[in-house]
Amino acid sequence: MIIKNKTIINDDWIVFRLGEKDTPGSVVVPPGKVIVPLKVWQAQRDVLQVRTGLGVWLASDERAEDLKSDIENFSVIAVDFPKFADGRGYSIAHHLRTRLGYTGELRAIGDVLRDQMFYMQRVGFDAFAARADKDKKEALKGLSDFSFTYQASSDEKLPLFRRIQRGGGL
Amino acid sequence: MYRYDQFDHQITAQRVAQFRDQVYRRLAGELTEDEFRILRLQNGLYMQIHAYMLRVAVPYGLLSAAQMRMLASIARKYDRGYGHFSTRQNVQFNWIKLQDAPDILTDLASVEMHANQTSGNCIRNITSDEFAGVARDEIVDPRPYAEILRQWSTFHPEFAYLPRKFKIAVTGATEDRAAIAVHDIGLAAVKNAQGEVGFRVLVGGGLGRTPIIGTEICDFVPWQHVITYLESIVRVYNEYGRRDNIYKARIKILVKAIGIEEFKRRVEADWQFTKDGPCTITVEELNRVAAFFTAPDYEQLPENDAAVAAQLCENRAFSNWMQRNVKPHKVPGYAAVVLSLKKTGIAPGDATAKQMDAAAELAERFSFGELRVTHMQNLVLADVKQSDLIALWQAARELGMATPNIGLLTDIICCPGGDFCSLANARSIPLAKAIAERFDNIDFQHDIGEIELNMSGCMNACGHHHVGNIGILGVDKDGEEWYQVSIGGAQGNDSSLGKVIGPSFTFAQTPEVIARLLHVYVRERFADEHFIDTVRRIGHTPFKEYVYAAPIEAAEGLTGEEYALLAAPYDTPLYAPGV
Numbered sequence: 001m002i003i004k005n006k007t008i009i010n011d012d013w014i015v016f017r018l019g020e021k022d023t024p025g026s027v028v029v030p031p032g033k034v035i036v037p038l039k040v041w042q043a044q045r046d047v048l049q050v051r052t053g054l055g056v057w058l059a060s061d062e063r064a065e066d067l068k069s070d071i072e073n074f075s076v077i078a079v080d081f082p083k084f085a086d087g088r089g090y091s092i093a094h095h096l097r098t099r100l101g102y103t104g105e106l107r108a109i110g111d112v113l114r115d116q117m118f119y120m121q122r123v124g125f126d127a128f129a130a131r132a133d134k135d136k137k138e139a140l141k142g143l144s145d146f147s148f149t150y151q152a153s154s155d156e157k158l159p160l161f162r163r164i165q166r167g168g169g170l
Numbered sequence: 171m172y173r174y175d176q177f178d179h180q181i182t183a184q185r186v187a188q189f190r191d192q193v194y195r196r197l198a199g200e201l202t203e204d205e206f207r208i209l210r211l212q213n214g215l216y217m218q219i220h221a222y223m224l225r226v227a228v229p230y231g232l233l234s235a236a237q238m239r240m241l242a243s244i245a246r247k248y249d250r251g252y253g254h255f256s257t258r259q260n261v262q263f264n265w266i267k268l269q270d271a272p273d274i275l276t277d278l279a280s281v282e283m284h285a286n287q288t289s290g291n292c293i294r295n296i297t298s299d300e301f302a303g304v305a306r307d308e309i310v311d312p313r314p315y316a317e318i319l320r321q322w323s324t325f326h327p328e329f330a331y332l333p334r335k336f337k338i339a340v341t342g343a344t345e346d347r348a349a350i351a352v353h354d355i356g357l358a359a360v361k362n363a364q365g366e367v368g369f370r371v372l373v374g375g376g377l378g379r380t381p382i383i384g385t386e387i388c389d390f391v392p393w394q395h396v397i398t399y400l401e402s403i404v405r406v407y408n409e410y411g412r413r414d415n416i417y418k419a420r421i422k423i424l425v426k427a428i429g430i431e432e433f434k435r436r437v438e439a440d441w442q443f444t445k446d447g448p449c450t451i452t453v454e455e456l457n458r459v460a461a462f463f464t465a466p467d468y469e470q471l472p473e474n475d476a477a478v479a480a481q482l483c484e485n486r487a488f489s490n491w492m493q494r495n496v497k498p499h500k501v502p503g504y505a506a507v508v509l510s511l512k513k514t515g516i517a518p519g520d521a522t523a524k525q526m527d528a529a530a531e532l533a534e535r536f537s538f539g540e541l542r543v544t545h546m547q548n549l550v551l552a553d554v555k556q557s558d559l560i561a562l563w564q565a566a567r568e569l570g571m572a573t574p575n576i577g578l579l580t581d582i583i584c585c586p587g588g589d590f591c592s593l594a595n596a597r598s599i600p601l602a603k604a605i606a607e608r609f610d611n612i613d614f615q616h617d618i619g620e621i622e623l624n625m626s627g628c629m630n631a632c633g634h635h636h637v638g639n640i641g642i643l644g645v646d647k648d649g650e651e652w653y654q655v656s657i658g659g660a661q662g663n664d665s666s667l668g669k670v671i672g673p674s675f676t677f678a679q680t681p682e683v684i685a686r687l688l689h690v691y692v693r694e695r696f697a698d699e700h701f702i703d704t705v706r707r708i709g710h711t712p713f714k715e716y717v718y719a720a721p722i723e724a725a726e727g728l729t730g731e732e733y734a735l736l737a738a739p740y741d742t743p744l745y746a747p748g749v
Contacts, residue, residue, distance in 0.1 A: 063409075085208055085291070087331025091408045094328055099443060115192060115201075115209055122327035138200075145188045148177050150321045151449075153328065158448045159397075160177060160321070161455040167175025168458050 001136055003117075004105070004127040006143055008136050011129070013055060013076060015109055016040070035078050035107075038062050041070070049073055057109060060088040064095035071102050076127070081110035090123045097124035097154040114142035124154030171232050171540060172317045172462040174282045181325070182279045185286060189213045190272035197269065212292060212330065214285025215271055218590050222266040224274060225288040230298035230316040230340070231259035231543040235530040238541055240281045242526035248274055253526065255511060255519040257583055257634055258337070259297045259543040260288055264590055286324055291332045293323035293404070297339045299347045300544040303463060304552045306500045310359035310367050312342035314460040315396065318451060322397050329404050333411035334419035336404065337376075340369075344663075349545060351375045351384045351665040352637060354421045355403060360390065368392045373403060373433070374425030377631035381667050382422040385430045387437065393456070397449045402440040406433065466538040466553055471503020475556035490574035490612060491563055503556050507537075509549040509571040510581070514606040516570070517599040518584040519547030528569045536562050546583060548576065578615040579623060579688075580606045583634050587627030587644065588651070594627035596644025596651035601625065601680060604728060608681040618688060621701040622661070637661040639702045640687060641668040642680065653680045657687060657713055658705045671714045678724030686717045 002011040015035045018027060024039035029048065035055030041048060048054060055076035056067065067077070077096060079089040089108065096102040107127035108120050117128055121143055130139040152159045160166070174182070189209070196206040207217075214225040226241070233241075241261055245253045248270045249263040256262055266274070278284055288295055298316050299305065319338065323329070329336070339348040342359035350356025356372035368390040375384025391399045407421045410428070425433050482489045497506040509529060511519050521529070529549055533541045536558050537551035544550055549571070554562055566572035575581045582605065585591065587598030602625055609615060624638025628645075635641035641656040652674040659668030675683050688701075690713045695704045705713070 084205070085331050086413060087291070087329070087333075087408055088413075090328040090331065091405055094405070113205065115205070116331075119325075119327035119330055146181060146184045146325070148181055149327075150181070150324055151326050161452065161458075162448060164177070166177060166455075166458060167173075168461060 002107070002127055002129045003136060003140055003143075004107075006140065008140065015057060015078065015129070033075075035076060035109075038066060042066070045070070055107075058089075058092055060086050060092070062092075064092050064100060067096075068100060071100055074104065076105040076107055077102060078107040078109045078129075079125075081108060081112055081116075084111040084113050084116050086111075090119065093120070093123040093125055094154065114139040117142040118145045122149065122153040122155045171234060172229075172313075172459065178282070178321075179279075182282075182284055182286075185213075185284065185325070186272060186275045186279055189275060193268060193272055208290060208331075210268075210271075211290035212287055213271070213275065214288035215266070215268070216289060217592070218264065219592050220590065221264065222268055222271065223590065224263045224266045224271060224285060225256070226261045226263070226278060226283060226285045227288050227295040228259050228261060228283075228543050229320050230296055230302070230313055231300050231545075232313070233541045233543060234281070235533045235539045235541070237281045237283055238526050238530040238533065240277060240283065242523040242530070244274055244277060245523040245526065247277075251524075252520055252522045254517070254586060255521065255543050255547050255549070257545050257547060257585075257632060258295055259300075259545055260295055261543070262586070264586070289335075290330075291334050291336075292330050293326065293332075293336045293338065296320050296323065297337075297348055297353075297545060299341045299343055300542040300550045301347060301497065301506055301552065302342065302542075303465070304499050304501070304504070304506050305343045305345075305347075306498050307344040308342055308500065309344065309361055310342040311460075311463060312340040312357075312359050313463045314456060315342075315357070315359065315369075315393065316340045317459050317462070318455065319396070319400070322400075329408060332404070332408055333413045334416065334421075336407070336421070338400075346662045346665075347545075349634070349637065349661045349665075352377050352381070352634070352661065353384065355400060356384050357396070359393075362390055366392060369396055371399065371403075374422040374430075376420050376422045377634060377636050378420065379417050379629045379631075380420075380422065381631065381636040382426065383665050383667065384422075385425060387430060387434050394451050395445060397451055398444040398447065399437075399441055401444060401449065402437045405440055406436045410436070465501075468501045468504065468553070469555070471501075471555065471557070473502045475503065475559070478556050478559050481560055487574070488560070488563055490616060491572055492559070493616075494574045494576045494578060495572065496559065499553070501553075505554050505556055505559060507551045507554045507559070507562060507566075508544070508576045509551065509566055510573040510575055511548050511571065512575055512581050512606070513570050513573045514580060514610045515603060517586075518582050518602050521549075525569055525571060528565075529571070532562065532565060535565075546576075546581060548581070574612060575615060577620045577622075579609050579618055579621050580615060581622070582606065583622070583624040583638065585626050585632035587625075587633075591627060591632075593630055594644060595629075595646035596627050596653065597677075598625045598627040598633060598642075598644055601642065601644075601653065601677060604677070605681050605684055608685070618691070619698075619700055622659075623684070624659070634661070635659070636667045637665060638668060639700075639705070640684065645674055647674070651677060653677065655680070655683055655687075655717075657710065658702070660702050669710055671710060672718055675722065676724060678728040679722040681725060681728070682722050683717055686722075687713055690716045 024043040057078035216223040254262040339350045339353040340357040341348040358370040372384035373387045542550040584602040588594040624634045625642040626633035626635040637659040643654045654674040656668035
């Protein structure tokens with residue numbers, strides 16, 4: 001189960017992570033709907049690009065630009081949060097949405113918690129694999145903490161001062 | 171000053187509701203302390219030695235009388251009747267209970283205040299010049315820009331989990347009174363040859379374990395582009411700043427590591443995507459915000475007041491105060507007045523609820539109902555008629571806020587230190603008190619003249635010891651408190667970092683060390699030469715030699731314990747479910 005487009009849905013994607021002894025070039029990617037690490041995609045592009053229903057995930061120290069010419073190949077792109085306090089994933093999402101023009105599913109994976117989801121949604125995530133030990137219904141509430149926001153981001157293309165008429169001086 | 175519109179109100183109210191729910195979930199055990207810690211920090215709540223501390227934001231140091239009264243009310247209702255004004259123009263309450271925090275935030279929101287992002291690895295309260303709008307050397311009033319940047323940085327979705335905290339200071343005057351060179355980003359508003367407003371941008375300054383003076387990344391960013399330019403700086407930092415070592419995670423380390431040229435190249439490469447885009451500030455938005463900072467209804471007054479001039483000749487105490495605590499104002503017949511929170515015997519920056527209420531009243535009586543908090547931990551009434559100065563002086567004296575020591579030896583910058591702070595290696599408030607007592611003679615202080623003594627209880631440097639003309643740093647040696655002394659630091663236009671003079675001292679020795687440093691200064695100074703200039707002219711050696719020449723006997727009976735704040739027992743234990 002994941003949260004997608006503000007509802008809880010069944011999910012049949014498998015996030016494929018490298019084991020300690022695996023190398024990106026030689027590891028065997030299982031069949032089916034798999035989200036592979038960026039490094040595996042880069043090492044096995046020739047084999048993988050013929051598959052349909054493929055996803056890729058970026059680690060927090062990897063860069064959205066590395067997917068630049070490949071974005072069309074994926075039905076889902078995921079960004080991993082190794083710890084919820086690691087904020088690099090927010091900038092990765094920003095780049096994917098605003099610089100690379102990615103419009104498909106952008107999924108937050110890893111240490112994904114309710115109290116960070118509002119910001120994640122703002123920078124362009126539309127799917128959240130909330131941490132398994134947390135109640136998904138509760139997590140869903142995190143997406144509606146605020147009705148207004150000051151800045152432009154992926155969800156609002158304009159900052160508040162261009163979006164609406166604001167109150168004036170005395 | 172800025173007033174909230176419905177959107178500011180709603181965003182603030184929803185933030186309080188969000189945090190109330192987070193506190194509830196913490197108390198119910200649904201959130202672990204590890205998950206909750208970052209959430210409470212971003213709402214200003216620290217866990218200190220005795221209790222939770224709440225750090226309330228005072229955006230760019232500006233307070234209304236009503237807001238000051240609310241701070242007094244919070245001090246009475248939820249704390250122990252006092253608060254502490256910090257070097258980042260914030261207010262800290264030291265004895266807070268976790269379950270009270272949401273109610274305090276609700277009270278604050280009722281007067282358009284908050285504690286958003288006063289801690290945590292995010293963009294902190296934006297600080298500025300305490301004389302903004304009234305200073306004679308002002309080029310551009312920085313307050314509208316500071317408010318626009320406050321809104322931009324508030325709950326910025328991309329920058330809530332940066333590698334480390336991020337501090338921005340803005341000034342708009344010739345003299346830098348906001349210490350912009352020791353901030354992650356320092357902004358100085360300037361005008362170009364065409365008279366257009368823009369910002370000189372410094373990046374990568376900071377104190378702490380690795381003190382560094384900020385480097386210029388751009389000499390002129392037109393004001394319209396300041397949001398997008400800053401966004402690119404913070405984005406590059408978010409992407410490339412180190413996260414493997416908390417002590418190497420500030421932007422200053424990144425800038426040093428890759429060099430300012432490469433850092434600038436990355437920033438400007440990113441900026442090309444957003445420059446002139448929707449985040450460009452509009453003239454309408456600048457005008458909307460600037461309209462909140464127009465000049466109050468000044469009267470037409472003569473440049474000087476006759477009664478004040480007479481009193482200056484007759485009354486030594488008054489003239490001392492005029493000389494130190496009263497600053498020039500751009501409007502004839504007005505002055506800006508510093509209310510000193512550095513009375514000997516009081517922890518630097520502390521004010522009681524009674525003093526806060528009284529300061530609010532003084533603001534209403536004498537200064538259009540507004541106050542400012544300074545990064546030197548004092549208060550300012552920025553718009554006082556000179557003809558009111560005598561009455562104000564008398565009232566401030568009765569409140570213990572007229573010590574004529576602004577910019578002098580006992581105007582000590584001091585962090586809360588080991589009495590409160592869980593990071594501290596040593597106590598700082600007791601030593602500040604002991605030093606203030608030793609040099610309490612105001613004539614002696616006026617003779618010594620302008621000098622900055624800054625003290626931090628640990629290398630995180632909340633007391634800005636690196637940029638004190640004399641800096642004192644508390645260090646831990648085998649479980650004992652020692653103090654390392656440096657000289658030659660300075661803030662402002664000519665910022666420099668102090669150099670340690672030698673091995674550290676005990677608590678009881680330190681006041682004598684200060685006395686010896688001053689002795690060398692008095693011996694060596696040219697007429698009217700400030701302490702810092704003497705240090706720069708003759709170097710460290712004469713000071714060092716004299717300090718260490720003879721054994722420093724500990725002053726009899728002088729111990730930290732004697733000055734220690736009573737570590738009053740906290741009757742409600744810190745709540746930690748499952749521990």
